[in-house]
């Protein structure tokens with residue numbers, strides 16, 4: 002008997018259409034000129050530059066030790082100094098670990114946000130950039146440059162790149178009275194999570210101390226009743242995409258697309274990389290792209306990481322972690338000198354490009370566009 006159902010392909014197309022609509026606004030690719038205007042972190046990522054972004058994080062950062070506090074201060078100082086319009090809040094917990102005997106260790110997640118000026122609490126949808134800032138207890142003196150000092154630095158840099166355009170966007174929207182529509186109320190949220198690492202052996206209870214605490218806190222933090230007509234019941238549902246960076250900074254990374262529901266975002270991210278490469282804007286020249294999995298054939302299952310407590314509560318995740326892991330993973334060699342700095346700087350710019358595109362910043366771009374065929378000097382400032 003003939004089926005009256007529409008052909009599967011048609012259904013999938015409609016599904017795709019509704020997903021795109023559901024996820025919000027027009028997704029307009031950045032122009033070539035805009036991609037060229039994304040600056041390199043340059044000396045900010047120099048591992049010997051003690052006043053830069055990266056070097057101060059290249060220390061042991063174990064919860065409950067002095068290094069944890071130094072790292073926290075660096076993250077906070079940076080935003081207070083360079084990005085004063087971002088709000089900083091802490092989510093604290095204390096928990097016992099297998100190595101802390103009966104002492105509760107402090108775990109402190111940092112939540113840093115840039116929101117449109119017109120929003121009420123619970124109204125903004127957040128592109129959420131995430132990395133853990135703690136480091137592993139063992140081996141002694143472990144730095145965790147890729148795990149995840151460098152990813153933290155990439156996010157810090159990308160936030161600075163995006164900030165000026167966000168201001169312009171918010172100013173223009175305020176002037177035109179465009180704010181207030183749920184989809185247009187886009188903000189940026191950064192989570193620097195604590196206590197990702199196991200103290201002894203990775204188990205459900207010895208790992209992810211910070212992310213378990215934060216997701217638990219948020220699921221129990223309903224937004225104010227006055228805002229209930231918005232679709233965001235809790236801070237968890239305000240996360241439009243949970244973009245988790247981990248183990249980045251080694252040579253020749255290969256990051257698969259782990260989740261079907263965010264594969265479209267992976268493709269957009271990958272597209273930014275390939276366009277930047279074809280415009281000669283990136284410094285590294287790997288044999289294959291960092292984000293090669295556009296047909297989603299590479300990833301077999303997910304990897305345990307800070308996204309799990311969020312994904313279990315329905316948060317959409319883009320997990321940016323390479324397979325295989327870096328060779329230096331969880332060894333004393335995961336330090337500053339073993340980073341591939343071209344790769345680290347390239348990641349920072351690709352992430353910034355993806356954020357600008359997600360936030361629809363072509364709306365405010367008015368910079369120069371190179372004429373077709375012309376070559377601009379693009380290697381300045383490195």
Ligand SMILES: [Zn+2]
Nearest residue numbers: 137148198331
């Ligand atoms: Zn680790």
